[in-house]
């Protein structure tokens with residue numbers, strides 16, 4: 852029987868190449884298995900996270916319709 856938020860108590864250890872339980876210090880967190888510094892995401896997950904954010908952005912190069920509103924007077928002059 853696992854706690855629901857057990858996964859949130861783990862961070863990614865590059866040395867162990869896995870999500871591991873960690874010890875949190877003031878600035879960094881350290882792997883309880885090897886003592887190495889752990890990070891919140893693995894590099895792959897982080898890139899996926901970044902890609903997910905950038906995918907929401909509108910892509911550039913969207914063709915814009917040029918609204919050329921020339922004042923074209925259609926009033927014909929009649930020579931009286």
Ligand SMILES: [Zn+2]
Pocket residue numbers: 864865866867868871882883884885886887
């Ligand atoms: Zn480790």
